[in-house]
Amino acid sequence: MPQGPCGSGPLGGMEWHREVGEEEEGEAVWITPQLLKASTGEFTLESILLPKLRGCAIAHLGCLGDCANLEWLDLSSNAISQLGPLATLKSLTVLNLSHNRVASLEPLGSCHNLQSLNxxxxxxxxxxQLRCLMGLWCLESLCLHDPLTRLNNPLCTAPAYCAALANMFPGLKTIDGERVSGCGSELYQLCWDLDSSLGCSGGGGAGTEPPRAAQPWVEAGF
Known part of the structure; x- marks a missing residue:
């Protein structure tokens, strides 16, 4: 019996477009209107905003480019190599392509509202291969290496590649899940150390008023 999107259940009478991949033991999935509607519960492609298509054995993006208003897209853990249909997604802000077969990012250069890219x-x-993304002025988060899942790209073996990324994309706030040096985790740690030093310092002197508690330089949970 055919299974629903990402193994979520039977599809009933709806069909997926599948083909047998030369390198896959299973079947490679094409994205079709039926798949998208079944996975999101929407009746039209234009109304789909936040599809989750993780681990669906997808190899071809098919009609995904027809989802004109799509804003958030999870395509992680598939078999995707070609990104052509994504070039039409002008409203896309968050894209997760981790654990795929992508070697060319050219279509993403048209996603001008993209803010987060995994x-x-x-x-x-x-x-x-990343130069085509340099016109994405809204891009704030870029991940090429995930130490938790041990997912990587060959370029991550180059020395100081994170520093090179920071130079290429000066608007980035996070690289590989870490705040960019100088305005993130290191600055927070410095301020925290200063808070601790000020909080531990004694009042001294002969005055009768107790010393006022030092105010934090950064809010908790910054």
């Missing part, structure tokens, strides 16, 4: 676990071997 590419960990793909086949990107050179920083040159």
């Amino acid at each position: 590419l960990a676990g793909n086949q990107l071997g050179s920083l040159q």
Whole structure:
């Protein structure tokens, strides 16, 4: 019996477009209107905003480019290598492509509202392959290496690749899940150390008023 999107259950009479992949023991899935509607519960492609298509054996993006208003997309843990249909998704802000077979990012250069991009676990071997993203002025978060899942890209073995990314994309706030040096975790730690020093310092002197508690430089949970 055919299974629903990502193994969520039977599809009934709806069909998926499948093909047998040369390198896959299972079947490769094409994204179809039926798959998208079944996975989101929406009746039209234009109304789909937040599809989750993780681990669905997807190899071809099919009609995904027809989801004109799509904003958030999880395509992680599939078999995707070609991103062509994503070029039409002008409203896309968050994209997770981790654990796929992507080696070319050219179509993403048209996703001008993209803010967060996860590419960990793909086949990107050179920083040159990222130059097509330099016009994405809204991009704040870029992930090429995930130490928790051990997903990587070949370019991550280059020395100081994070520093090179920071130079290429000065608007980035996080790289590989870490705040960019100088305005994130290191600055927070410095302020925290200063707070601790000020809080532990004694009042001294002969005054009768107790010393006022030092105010934190950063809010809790910054």
